[in-house]
Every structure is written in C-alpha cells, then in structure tokens.
Amino acid sequence: MSSLQQHDIPADIACCHDYERYAEQILPQPHWHYIAGGSGNESTLKANNIVFDKFGLQQTLLPDINQINTRVILNSERHENPILVAPIAYQQLAHQDGELATVQAANAQDISMVLSTLSSTSLEQVAQYQTSQPLWFQLYIQPDKEHTYDLIKRAEQAGYTSLVITLDAPINGLRNREQRHQFSLPEHIQAQNLQPYSQSVSNQAATGLSSQQVMLSRLLAQSPRWKDISDIIANTRLSVYLKGILTVSDAKKAKELGAAGIIVSNHGGRILDGVPTSIEMLPLIRQAVGHDIEILCDSGIRSGSDIFKALALGANSVLVGRPVIYGLATAGAMGVAHCLRLLKDELQLTMALTGCASISDITIDKIRLP
Structure with missing residues (x-):
C-alpha cells in the first residue's frame, strides 16, 4: 500500500460501527448522504440496521477447540474468509485512492472484492492489484447489448473469476435524501468502466444517480429480462451469481437458469423502500432451493456476529458494503484493512464461544430465532 495515502486510524475505533461517525464528519454532506442514504423514507434501510438484533446466539461452554478455520469454497475457489467486499460504486467519493485502496486492503486481509461496474477506477487497473484472493466483477446490464458483452469480455481478460449480475436495480430507486442535499458526481469522478461507451445515450440508464432525468418509459424499455440473464450465463466462461434476490x-x-449462486440482497435499502430485509428472507430461500446452490447475503451486516447469524441461517458467505466505505473515508486503505480485520476477529471470537471450529459447524441451532 506504499503508493497510497497513509492515514492514522482513530484511537477510539473498537468496532466497524465506530467508523460511521468519523466518515460523516469527514465527508462533504452531499457525498455522505449519497453513501449513507436509502430509498424513499428509508424504512428498509432502518430495518437492515436493527433486524440482526432479533436473532440471538447460543453459547457453548468449554468447547474442545484448538483453532478456528474460516475457509469456505465458493465457485470451486478457496476463500480464506466467508466475507467479500460488496460492489460499491464511485469509491473515490469517499477517498481519493478509491477502489485501489479497497482492493489492496482486502488482499491484505485475505478477503475477496467484488468490483462495481460503476467503479471510479477501471476494472483493468484494479485487477493489477489483485493477488491473494479471487476478484469478482459486478455487472449492470447495459441497454446496448454489445456494451454488456464487452464489459464481460474485459472482466474475463483481466482475470476476474465470477460475474455478479445485479437484478434489483433496472431503474433507480427514489433517493429523497440525495435530492434534498443536491448530490451530483464531481466532474473528476466518473464510471470509468463505461467511458469507452460514453458516446452512447444509454449510459444515462446505468449511472445509478437519481438526479439524472431520463424518461421512465425509456428506462423500463431498456431494462433486462430473464432471457438476457440466460443468454449471459450461456455465453460467458465466468460463474454467474445473481444479486438482488x-x-x-x-x-x-x-x-x-443455471446460476452458480444467488445473492439475497435488498441493495442496502437503496432501491425499493418497504421490501423485506435480506436476513429474514434468507432461511426461506435456502429451504426452497436446497443446498446444491451457493447463497450469499448482504444488506445490514455490521459485525462478526451478524456474519455468524447469516451463515447459520443458510448463507455460504456474506458481502459487506457501507462499513468498508466508512473505513475508507476515515483512514484510507488502512481504515478498510482495519475494518475487515475487526469483522474477521469478531467472527472468530463468536465461533469460539459458540463451539464452532469451522464454518461448517455454524448451524441454525447455534442461534436463537425470534
């Protein structure tokens, strides 16, 4: 990380949640509200932040454990931890080093990263820093089919190993908080992966900014269908995960359709206000699809015990978003690395106290259902 800006980690940071208040103080208010806000009245966002407390833990006394193993297999790949950095757009809004800081911090903690289509650093440049863990690419399907397949080809060529297709944002959520604070992207921050296609008006549908005025009918006409997903699965060598289920x-x-996995997610409460929380739907979905397909989960995970609960309820792994950005805003790459380390340590401590030596030991009987 020597090429990145170095920052001190505040001495009073004890958990990932502590980074949030620092990020709010540091970031320009429009940037803060874009990152921290949700859709509509933010009822889903608020529910995401409290629902994990409904699930308790069952402690195991005097467990016969010598060491904790957090390895999982996803897409036939070994991941040292059941944690991935979620796809997060425009990370340079939080810190000038943006995605480059995040990918290096994630690698330092043996954690995989899912790069957003709307990253403020190109997928090729980010891939140059990927070393220890697999790197995945998140895809927003573009209105121009050729652009979509070119993005996939670029990800394949750059060495990304899985494709995460976001399904729940064919059009933008109603971002009241962004509108109130008049958020717009600074001129120096752009969706770098879409720059080769910048002459196409279709890019208006893919930026994820509620401030852009594009006719709803046009957006709906350009939004993907299940047939598009099926075609992509059939025409890429990457394993495909479908996000937003x-x-x-x-x-x-x-x-x-043959997806390698699904990601139970409400997009962090940023698309349709009022939808259920991911953690509440997770066990129902696991029961319905069985155990021969991988399930990942995001939206609202803020601690190692939250990760434990998601795994107990049926997830193979989780994705973490906002805490990473709060760490990035506060202390750059060091903040991201520290945040991820806190999550890892908390997960291992929870496993030790509940008698789980490995991820496979984390079963539903280890938690108390509401």
Missing part, C-alpha cells in the same frame, strides 16, 4: 420464486428461477 428476495423471493422464493426468483430464487428458484435463478437456480433453473
């Missing part, structure tokens, strides 16, 4: 029927459809 919140219903049993959609989970079954994803499995029927």
